[in-house]
Amino acid sequence: MTALLDVAELSKRFPAGRPSGPIARLRRRFAGGPEKLPFVYAVDDVSFTIGKGETVGLVGESGCGKSTVVRVVTRLLDPTDGAIKLGTRELSHTRAKRFARDIDRKRIQMVFQDAGESINPRFTAFAAIADPLRRLRELSGAELRRKVEEAATRCGLPLELLTRFPHQLSGGQRARVGIARAVAVEPDLLVLDEPTAALDVSVQVVILQLLQRLKSELSMSYLFVSHDLSVVRLLCDRVLVMYLGKIVEAGPAKDVFDHPLHPYTQALVAAVPSINEHGLERLRLIGEPRSPIDPDPNVCRFYGRCPYGVDHCKTEMPVLRGFPAHRQAACHFAGTVGQ
Amino acid sequence: MTAAPALSVENLSVEFRTRSGVVKALERVSFTVGEGETLALVGESGSGKSVTAYAVMGIFDPAGRVTEGKAMLGGLDLLSASPDELAKVRGREIAMIFQNPRTALNPIRPVGRQIADVLLRHADVTRADAPAKAVELLRAVGITDPARRAKAYPFEMSGGMCQRVMIAIALAAKPSLLIADEPTTGLDVTTQAVIMDLIGGLAGEIGMATIFITHDLALAAQRAANIAVMHAGHIVELAPTRELFAHPRHPYTAELIAAMPDTAADLNELASIPGSLPDLRRADLPPCRYSERCPRKLVACERPLPAPATDNPHLVACWNPL
Numbered sequence: 001m002t003a004l005l006d007v008a009e010l011s012k013r014f015p016a017g018r019p020s021g022p023i024a025r026l027r028r029r030f031a032g033g034p035e036k037l038p039f040v041y042a043v044d045d046v047s048f049t050i051g052k053g054e055t056v057g058l059v060g061e062s063g064c065g066k067s068t069v070v071r072v073v074t075r076l077l078d079p080t081d082g083a084i085k086l087g088t089r090e091l092s093h094t095r096a097k098r099f100a101r102d103i104d105r106k107r108i109q110m111v112f113q114d115a116g117e118s119i120n121p122r123f124t125a126f127a128a129i130a131d132p133l134r135r136l137r138e139l140s141g142a143e144l145r146r147k148v149e150e151a152a153t154r155c156g157l158p159l160e161l162l163t164r165f166p167h168q169l170s171g172g173q174r175a176r177v178g179i180a181r182a183v184a185v186e187p188d189l190l191v192l193d194e195p196t197a198a199l200d201v202s203v204q205v206v207i208l209q210l211l212q213r214l215k216s217e218l219s220m221s222y223l224f225v226s227h228d229l230s231v232v233r234l235l236c237d238r239v240l241v242m243y244l245g246k247i248v249e250a251g252p253a254k255d256v257f258d259h260p261l262h263p264y265t266q267a268l269v270a271a272v273p274s275i276n277e278h279g280l281e282r283l284r285l286i287g288e289p290r291s292p293i294d295p296d297p298n299v300c301r302f303y304g305r306c307p308y309g310v311d312h313c314k315t316e317m318p319v320l321r322g323f324p325a326h327r328q329a330a331c332h333f334a335g336t337v338g339q
Numbered sequence: 340m341t342a343a344p345a346l347s348v349e350n351l352s353v354e355f356r357t358r359s360g361v362v363k364a365l366e367r368v369s370f371t372v373g374e375g376e377t378l379a380l381v382g383e384s385g386s387g388k389s390v391t392a393y394a395v396m397g398i399f400d401p402a403g404r405v406t407e408g409k410a411m412l413g414g415l416d417l418l419s420a421s422p423d424e425l426a427k428v429r430g431r432e433i434a435m436i437f438q439n440p441r442t443a444l445n446p447i448r449p450v451g452r453q454i455a456d457v458l459l460r461h462a463d464v465t466r467a468d469a470p471a472k473a474v475e476l477l478r479a480v481g482i483t484d485p486a487r488r489a490k491a492y493p494f495e496m497s498g499g500m501c502q503r504v505m506i507a508i509a510l511a512a513k514p515s516l517l518i519a520d521e522p523t524t525g526l527d528v529t530t531q532a533v534i535m536d537l538i539g540g541l542a543g544e545i546g547m548a549t550i551f552i553t554h555d556l557a558l559a560a561q562r563a564a565n566i567a568v569m570h571a572g573h574i575v576e577l578a579p580t581r582e583l584f585a586h587p588r589h590p591y592t593a594e595l596i597a598a599m600p601d602t603a604a605d606l607n608e609l610a611s612i613p614g615s616l617p618d619l620r621r622a623d624l625p626p627c628r629y630s631e632r633c634p635r636k637l638v639a640c641e642r643p644l645p646a647p648a649t650d651n652p653h654l655v656a657c658w659n660p661l
Contacts (some may be wrong), residue, residue: 200384201598202598204600205611227527234605268528271531273555275560275584285529
């Protein structure tokens with residue numbers, strides 16, 4: 001499979017707790033010498049690829065850096081380091097502000113978490129879907145109408161609902177508008193941030209099946225962010241598990257969830273409630289994650305919460321290494337614990 | 340249901356008056372929860388789960404009105420009790436954990452103080468002892484460094500920690516009934532597991548009855564002894580958990596189970612539920628509010644729903660069950 005998206009050694013750091021305002025600026029200026037400022041390591045040296053037609057899942061707890069990865073990859077944020085290649089085009093050199101008008105903007109589109117919150121409340125469904133077509137494909141008039149209606153029909157949104165405002169639509173209909181808006185410009189890569197989190201199970205099924213169908217109809221690739229592992233298992237070919245800014249495990253979705261290698265993935269899988277309790281013994285994570293501010297580069301990020309941590313784990317950071325069947329895990333003991 | 344009922348709700352009906360008509364939010368809802376037992380109320384949004392909880396707590400919007408029914412806690416009918424009687428019971432005998440801990444806590448008061456407030460009001464603790472007791476409760480809900488955390492404000496804590504504080508407040512007076520309304524929605528699965536362990540453990544320790552409201556059928560399966568499935572203001576099925584999943588009898592329950600992503604091996608195996616909830620303002624609501632979506636509908640379904648069986652713990656409100 002040829003890679004559509006190739007992300008290499010991507011990092012994003014945010015300044016943390018830096019005093020702001022004119023006085024602080026002056027103080028910094030006259031304090032002499034460059035001072036060492038604290039940084040939040042939101043995404044730290046992350047590499048992955050997404051193949052043409054592939055669905056890659058991204059899972060992890062809140063605060064692990066999923067959303068930052070998504071915002072950097074969709075070029076809403078600039079990376080601190082690293083490369084983002086879409087096909088043959090290197091995107092990381094174009095600043096996020098300029099990318100909004102870039103020729104390749106339409107190739108990466110996004111479906112946001114809660115369509116009720118992410119659609120302009122003063123836009124009708126028609127206007128919401130038409131907006132990206134106007135801006136990125138420069139359509140207008142009859143051609144625009146035709147494209148909007150085509151996208152709506154494709155996403156199962158009845159045309160008579162196009163004149164409605166978001167608050168006049170049900171949760172499932174709003175989700176369809178959010179998806180129609182993103183696929184209207186026919187992107188190569190669709191990034192989905194918890195697209196079904198706000199929906200009831202019965203509606204969730206319909207939306208997931210719609211996404212599955214659209215992917216093959218429009219030959220798109222998906223980056224699917226979710227905290228719902230059972231949904232990721234069904235929809236995704238491959239999965240990336242993140243913990244505190246790093247990818248700790250990657251591999252085919254079913255294998256990763258059936259036989260997780262990394263202790264964190266094991267705890268994550270064990271925490272998912274299921275009506276048929278499977279064999280994994282109940283593993284519980286105690287305490288809170290380590291601080292993401294200037295983390296020690298030699299200490300495993302999971303150390304302290306990991307039930308198998310030993311002294312070695314705080315002197316050498318485990319790197320992501322290969323395992324049979326296209327799998328990767330970043331743990332000194334991966335494959336030997338918790339199996 | 341062997342234990343003595345801590346709470347017994349009978350034929351609870353609730354209406355809301357709105358500008359566009361009267362919403363029949365609950366109709367003849369009945370269930371019991373025994374001491375130390377957990378009952379899960381499961382259903383999709385709009386099914387009446389939270390309204391049931393609010394009715395029992397007596398914390399309605401003024402537009403809401405209980406039109407019928409009883410909710411017996413010990414010897415007291417919560418639905419006909421005076422505001423004074425209710426105020427005595429709430430917080431002391433019944434406690435509630437709300438969905439979003441961050442909005443349920445007072446944002447401008449340290450959490451230790453908020454726990455102390457409840458202790459002073461409901462748990463016969465003296466003003467001098469309250470702060471130390473609050474720290475002890477924080478430790479009991481698994482907060483590390485509780486003495487320091489007691490001085491923190493809700494915004495300084497993670498969602499999981501705020502929910503622990505809510506639990507500490509709810510359990511401060513060792514109530515006999517806990518109502519947990521989606522206590523882990525919005526939390527990570529890892530945190531969810533820990534919080535649910537905590538609620539279950541503490542409930543077991545003090546022999547508390549728990550009503551657990553959730554839209555997550557799998558979570559209910561794991562945590563509750565009995566499950567009541569709600570649809571459009573009715574309890575359509577009520578059964579011991581294992582029994583419910585092994586032999587769902589109401590068509591709606593069966594469809595809900597078939598829509599759960601964790602039972603399927605493939606996305607196309609999942610079944611969606613056609614149609615949507617009926618408009619509860621309609622004057623011509625059919626006796627079975629599921630009948631218009633139901634694939635097993637018979638002419639007989641036009642009749643009023645069958646009376647619940649008295650000899651079987653597996654209750655189903657359907658003329659043509661599976």
